[in-house]
Every structure is written in C-alpha cells, then in structure tokens.
Amino acid sequence: MPVMSGKRAFLELLKQEGVHILFGNPGTTELPLMDALAVDNELRYVLGLQEAAVMAMADGYAQASGRLTVVNLHVAPGLGNAMGMLYDAQKAGSPILVTAGQHDQQFNVTEPILWADLPPIARPFVKWSSEVRRLQDLPRIVHRAAKTALAPPTGPVFLSLPGDILQGEADLDLMKPTRVAPHLRGDPAAIEAAAALLAAAKHPMMLAGDIVAQSRAHAELIELAELLGAPVYSELVPSMATFPASHSLYRGTIGRVTPAIREVFEQYDLVFSVGGDLFTLSLPSPVHPIPDDLQVIHLDVDPWELGKNYPPAVAILGDPKTTLPDLTAALRSRMTAGARAAARERLKGASDAILAEREALHAKARAAATNRPVEPLALLHAIGATLPKDAVVVDETISSGPGIRQLMRSDDPQSFFGLRGGGIGWGLPAAIGVKLALPDRPVVALIGDGSAMYTCQALWTAAHNRIGVVFVIFNNRSYRILKQRLHAQRGHAAQADIYVGMELVDPPIDFVGLARSLGITGERAKTVHEATDLLAAGLKDGTSLVIDVELDRAFKPM
Ligand SMILES: Cc1ncc(C[n+]2csc(CCOP(=O)(O)OP(=O)(O)O)c2C)c(N)n1
Numbered sequence: 001m002p003v004m005s006g007k008r009a010f011l012e013l014l015k016q017e018g019v020h021i022l023f024g025n026p027g028t029t030e031l032p033l034m035d036a037l038a039v040d041n042e043l044r045y046v047l048g049l050q051e052a053a054v055m056a057m058a059d060g061y062a063q064a065s066g067r068l069t070v071v072n073l074h075v076a077p078g079l080g081n082a083m084g085m086l087y088d089a090q091k092a093g094s095p096i097l098v099t100a101g102q103h104d105q106q107f108n109v110t111e112p113i114l115w116a117d118l119p120p121i122a123r124p125f126v127k128w129s130s131e132v133r134r135l136q137d138l139p140r141i142v143h144r145a146a147k148t149a150l151a152p153p154t155g156p157v158f159l160s161l162p163g164d165i166l167q168g169e170a171d172l173d174l175m176k177p178t179r180v181a182p183h184l185r186g187d188p189a190a191i192e193a194a195a196a197l198l199a200a201a202k203h204p205m206m207l208a209g210d211i212v213a214q215s216r217a218h219a220e221l222i223e224l225a226e227l228l229g230a231p232v233y234s235e236l237v238p239s240m241a242t243f244p245a246s247h248s249l250y251r252g253t254i255g256r257v258t259p260a261i262r263e264v265f266e267q268y269d270l271v272f273s274v275g276g277d278l279f280t281l282s283l284p285s286p287v288h289p290i291p292d293d294l295q296v297i298h299l300d301v302d303p304w305e306l307g308k309n310y311p312p313a314v315a316i317l318g319d320p321k322t323t324l325p326d327l328t329a330a331l332r333s334r335m336t337a338g339a340r341a342a343a344r345e346r347l348k349g350a351s352d353a354i355l356a357e358r359e360a361l362h363a364k365a366r367a368a369a370t371n372r373p374v375e376p377l378a379l380l381h382a383i384g385a386t387l388p389k390d391a392v393v394v395d396e397t398i399s400s401g402p403g404i405r406q407l408m409r410s411d412d413p414q415s416f417f418g419l420r421g422g423g424i425g426w427g428l429p430a431a432i433g434v435k436l437a438l439p440d441r442p443v444v445a446l447i448g449d450g451s452a453m454y455t456c457q458a459l460w461t462a463a464h465n466r467i468g469v470v471f472v473i474f475n476n477r478s479y480r481i482l483k484q485r486l487h488a489q490r491g492h493a494a495q496a497d498i499y500v501g502m503e504l505v506d507p508p509i510d511f512v513g514l515a516r517s518l519g520i521t522g523e524r525a526k527t528v529h530e531a532t533d534l535l536a537a538g539l540k541d542g543t544s545l546v547i548d549v550e551l552d553r554a555f556k557p558m
C-alpha cells in the first residue's frame, strides 16, 4: 500500500469515481485541496463566487450528466450559503457529493472561527451525512458516499473533511467504487395487478415524473401510452423533460393548484403515475385532489413516495425503463379486441384534443407577438420558434412559465430542466452546469428578474470559463407571482393596491450593466423581435450573453 497524503488520496478517489470537475469556493480549511489541485492535471476546479451559485451549478451538471458531481465548500458559513440550493438538489434527486473543509480535529474543541459541527447542518437535506475522522477511513467513506448518492433514489450526500485528514499521510488502500445497478424490475404480481386495472379502465391517463427522463424511459412510456390511448401529463413541478413535448399524447404539466388538478382527474377513471409526484402542493386547499372513484397505480424508484399521501390501488417499486415493458406486455395480453378498439378511439380523441389545445395556445401567443410591453406567452412562443432542435432549456420563469413545455421543443430527456425544489436562484447557475455537462448543445436559460438576483455571481464563472449560455431575463421588475397570489387573497394589499416587498422598480436593476461588470455581454430588448434576434445571434456566436427583456408588469387577471 502506498504512503499517500489525504488531500491527494481524496482527488484520486474522486477520479476513481469518474469525477472530472470539482465545483467550489475555497477558504483556509480547503487550502490542502487547493494545494493538491495545483499539481493535478485531470480534475478541473470550477470556482463560483457564492456558495449558492456553486451548489446550483453543480446541480445543473448533475441533472444533465447523471454523473456523480462533487462540490467543495468552506466550513459552516459556506455550507450555510449553499443550503437553499442543496434543498433544491435534494428535491431533484441530484447525485451530488457535497464536501466542506473542517478545522483540524484537535483544534475543534476550542471552537475556532467558522467552526460548527457540520454533518448535522447538512443532514436534513441529504441521504447521508458524515465526517472523516481517521485518514485510513477516507477511501471507504468516499466510496460509500458516491455509491449512496448514485443508488436509486439518487440524491445528495455530505462529507466533512477535517484539515488533519487532508494534510496527514498514511498507507492507504484506495479500494474501488461500488455501483448499485439502477434498473430495478418491478414485482411481477404487482405488474399483473396493474395490468388488470389498466385493461379495465375506460378513461385512463398517465402522470410522468422525472424518473422517466432520468432512466431514459421515454420510448417505453410512449409505447404504453399509445397502446392504452392515454394522454400523458407531466407531474406538478418536474425538473426534467418527463415526456417528449411534441408527442401527440403529451398534455403538458398537470397544474399546481388543487382545484385545477382535481378538474383534470375528474375526466378520468384511472391515473397511472410513473414516478409522478402525488403531490408537492404549494397551497393548502379544502378540495381533495383525487376524486374518490379515481383509481391510482403508482410506480416509483423510491418506496417513500409510494402511497405517501394517497394510497394507490397498486404500488410498484421499480425503474420505468425495465418495468414499463413488462407492464406493456402484460396489458397487451389482457386486452380484448374490443378493448383495443376502444384504446384506438381514445388515442385519436386525445391526440385531436391535444392538437387543438396546442394550436389555440400558439394562436394566442402569435396574436400577442407585437404587443408592447412584451407579454410572457408571446416571448416564450417566439423563443420556442427560434431555438434549434438540439437546444436545452433551463427554466426559472416563475410566473411567466405557463405553457412553456408546449412552446419549447423539449423532446429528449436532457432537453429541459426546471426548478423542482422551489428555492429560487437555481436556474442561472444551473444552466452553466448544464452547459458544462452538455457542451455540444446550445443552452438557453429563461430566468425571472427576481430569481436572477439570488445567484447572479455565477455569470462571472461563465465568463471566466468561457461557458456559452444565453440567459434571457424575464424582467417584469417585480416578484410578479407573489403579487398575483396576494391579489388573489383579496385583502388589504389588493384593496390598497400596495404590494410590500414585491416591487423591483426603484431603482430598476440594470442587468446589462450587471452582466458587463461580470465579463458577459448584456443587451436590452423591448420587443419580442429584438429578443429573438439577440437570441439567434447569441446562439450563433457561442459565447455567453444576457438578454434583458422588458416585460409587461401586469399581474391582475383580465
Ligand atoms: C430562496 C427563495 N427565496 C424566496 C422565495 C419566494 N419567492 C418565490 S417566487 C419569488 C419571486 C420570483 O420573482 P421573479 O423571478 O422575478 O419571477 P416573477 O414572479 O416575477 O415571474 C419569490 C421571492 C423562494 N421561493 N425561494
């Protein structure tokens, strides 16, 4: 066994785990790693200027690559700054190894500056949280952390790395990685039970969750949906392209508020949720989202999610890629000629309805194309028409987002990433991580003005590393979604027409100046045409660009 320093061993262990990039922001406790990186030619260190930006960049990279992604933060305040975005990474199930430097273990008893017991801070937002206490344990612990992050259901883990561990030297056996094969095949009896219900359903629908995209199971879900003639909705707040947007059975996301969800469900007698979240709602409601007579079949890789809130008729633990084909085969053998004919009818009816709905949405957007100030729907539509086929969209448009999946070509599993966790400030840095993971695809980030301001430091990282992303700021100079919601409450604010803490007008934020100050070209657009011209030029150019689009500030329903 070779004698090796902890800092060097840590880098070697990451390489064994297939890691190429370390996202971080350093301090004194991370200096041993910076020292080791000075003579390492394989690992790339990507510096972020605030830990929230670091964490969200890593999240974008993790989601787009599906690989183990590593973050290094600075003791308690560094981890603290990252927590909001770590929450988002947890909700998206991103396989991220978050590490933080810690003071020497002998020193910690004196409670040195920036010190805190780190694993308990991270614990609520990760699958496993620990500290390396003995250099000889480092290989086992790093491999365990990597395995745990990547084992289904995937998610972040945390390790604290004390200085004496990184600086120490020992005879080390680096061991090797473990990978848990991800494609768990669902229980045959549960699959038969589900097939029986599907075969008997008169009006089935599907709810597709992120795991469909994560397991690359679009084709398998399409086959089942077409056999059944069932429309496919995306779950409430997906973070990936759960189903191809152009498919004739794709109906878009199901909606976020309970009465709207229930209205959808009332049209059906069975919902098959393929990893769809049931439900992460944002507002309480006296209305029950699931009608009493709606049958639920739920497939997920996470046993916690199965029946978490609403008991399904059948719960299947399994991966969609391997389980859906079994279910499709079981269903096919159960379907009578009559059932097949009915399914073909449904397929035609659903496709026609979806096409009509989509055309109406496009027509509405086209009709608003020349309105001043720019309306979000018109802008989304024009962006969708401008983007090349292989574009990747990162979405944090918040109140401007309705209809976005129908308006962007997002057809493959990596073509669309959205904010599932709800902690805003994610999209701008996440897009940089997405571009690092998918360097050959054009990446466009569509970001609300308010959201952009949480992590705008990430623009410097894009400039510094020559990472070409086009950022479109949906600038309504407000926290428009909050104004919409407060207005809907019909309280004092609505009556007085005063929205405290939601106006970003005085002074207006100069995104063009902000971008330039961080080394990125910034341009302003006042019309849809100006915006898409800039977008097309930016994509062609390939360097980063911020397009600040002046949007309609209206927030009251017409
Ligand atoms: C970290 C974090 N802080 C605050 C919020 C509350 N919040 C939700 S949406 C929103 C405003 C978003 O503004 P913007 O990005 O401009 O989008 P708009 O609503 O104007 O469309 C805020 C402050 C949050 N979700 N996450």
Ligand SMILES: [Mg+2]
Pocket (backbone or CB within 6 Å): 448, 449, 450, 474, 475, 476, 477, 478, 479, 480
């Ligand atoms: Mg806004």
